[in-house]
Amino acid sequence: MSSEKVIPHSEAATRFNKDVERVNWHDETLWFVREKRDKSAHQIPDWELLRETASQIKNNVLSNIHDYLIEFEANAQKNGIIVHWAADAKEHNEIVHSIMAKHDVKQMVKSKSMLTEECHLNDYLAEKGIEVIDSDLGEYIVQLRKEPPSHIVLPAIHLKKEDVSETFHEHLGTQKGNIDPQYLTESARLSLRNTFLTRKVALTGVNFAIAETGEIVVCTNEGNADMGAHLADVHIACMGFEKLIPQRKHLGIFLRLLARSATGQPITTFSSHFKKPRDGKEIHIVIVDNGRSTQLGREDFRNSLKCIRCGACMNTCPVYRRSGGHSYHNAVAGPIGSILAPNLDMSKNADLPFASTLCGSCTNVCPVKIDIHDQLYKWRQVLVKEGHTPKAKTVAMKTMATVLANPTIFNIAGKSGRFVMKNIPGLVNNKMNKWYDQREMPEVPEESFREWYKKNSREAKAKDNE
């Protein structure tokens, strides 16, 4: 796997935090979404039962993925859909390109698909001279800015309307300084309408693929996937193999959970079923592995494949809210991204499982009950064992372990530490000490608890009175 240099999360987050107003805005906006999620989830008396049911269905899928995939393929083919299998990102991109080439088409309209982000499809197709236009409004904005999405559901959540106005002014010729959301949305809509009308090939993601019927379901709020797929001659749908659910009757559970968890809506505005191509049209489904089998084989981490990509863990994550999606340098950011990314490339993503306080909120908002924070803890153990930690940290930890395992050394170290802090504070209160940058050190007490206990415990006093 590649080991291209990336900016570590902590460094990127430090940069993001330079602009306090923007961090506050990012935090508050996402917290607003988290609260909307709470309100809408708390209105469903059976919410926790729904989560448990979804979790069990996904467990079943992961345990029988082979059978469900074969069933899905057979049924999709029966419906006249062309099914492709891709072992990795490269193969996925090649398949998509080959379909474009077969039809001799150089333009594509795309609906948001995090899988194609994961596979870097846009860059690949651009190299082949194919123009791709992302049709989800947020995606469209970040695409114009040549940025990746920073959130799987709200891809441009890191941008303010002023940023969008500036981008649209530059690329779509809107009035400079006009930040009216209605005006900006309308401008994007007009530009995208032309795209929808002229594209022969439309690519969408897949939210759920139903083994029993061979159909796929795509959820959007803007209807952009439908516009693209219905107007084009060829619809390419790309999905990671974990998108499967066994039967159509299971869909209701996931649809109820997905939108509420994502944005607090009861359901997405559009939940479109694609089962068979209309006369003269084609539907292709590309089923992608790209590391998923490996993750399935990692006992501690296979659960991460239950993810339905609602983004609730990001909205609730206090670290994500204050570091921005781009600091995670991965198609999927936030807590879920931090357990998926090391599977794809351990050395490149070794920092991500550490970008968490392990507060556990992610695990408890997760609609399919992925043990996210436990997996973060487990990834840390794996990454250290595999040697992906800075040497200095290992040395420090080894020293600490020795001191803390031995009461005599611990007491001497504690005493001398307190002595230094009290009498030579400069040794501690300096630039080398990351704690001290924006926080005072604790005040040093006259004596430790154990010193007090030696003199004042009941036993000690009883002894004194003897």
Added chain:
Amino acid sequence: MKIGLFIPCYVDQFYPKVGIATYELLQKLGCEVHFPMGQTCCGQPMANSGYQYLTKGCDANFIANFAGFDYIVCPSGSCVLHVKEHLHDEKQEEVAAEMRKKVFELTEFITDILKVDTIEGNFPYRVGMHVSCHGQRGLKLSQMTELNAPFFSKPEQLLHNIKGLDLVSLSRKDECCGFGGTFCVTEEAVSVKMGQDRIKDHENHHVDYITGGDMSCLMHLEGILKRQKSPIKTIHIAEILNSLEN
């Protein structure tokens, strides 16, 4: 009932008052309390940093010190959670398993084992409660806002009979303060920002004190408060619960 008092390493060194309050409070509640002198640290700082394999020494030392007690009680949800989830010893796994069940966070021990509903005391101040994540979501000391389930809080329940105490309701009830162990230095920018925001919520509710069951969270918040020269003070819940004059 013989209680082994487990005082986290940093509380021992920097916050003896919290240890004293815990010790005195448990005695007031009729427990026989002992502090094993050989105890050091539960090993969490290493384990959460990915170095759980280095904690064998800490585990063995913990077991050596706390074997034989009816219960092990500690004024820190985080350290208790670590012991509950990760205390192991190949040589005496049965003893370790037993201890994982016997270790309790202070307020949980008072409500669930001693079956004490409320505690009398005197603390005439406006107080904000910082619920620590490990205590709440790990040990389930109180209900979290994420779940669709009825509210409860073992620590808050104990504060109800404290005279004069005005417990405020925060805007973000259970937001993490950003301490996170070594996270507080490895992710310094985010950690501090989270702490500042946590404090802001308390400030907006005009508290005199921020209290909680984890001194580590409070140490982090105290560090920021002092740097900001804020009049708000931090106080461990054991100190409030021990506020009744003898």
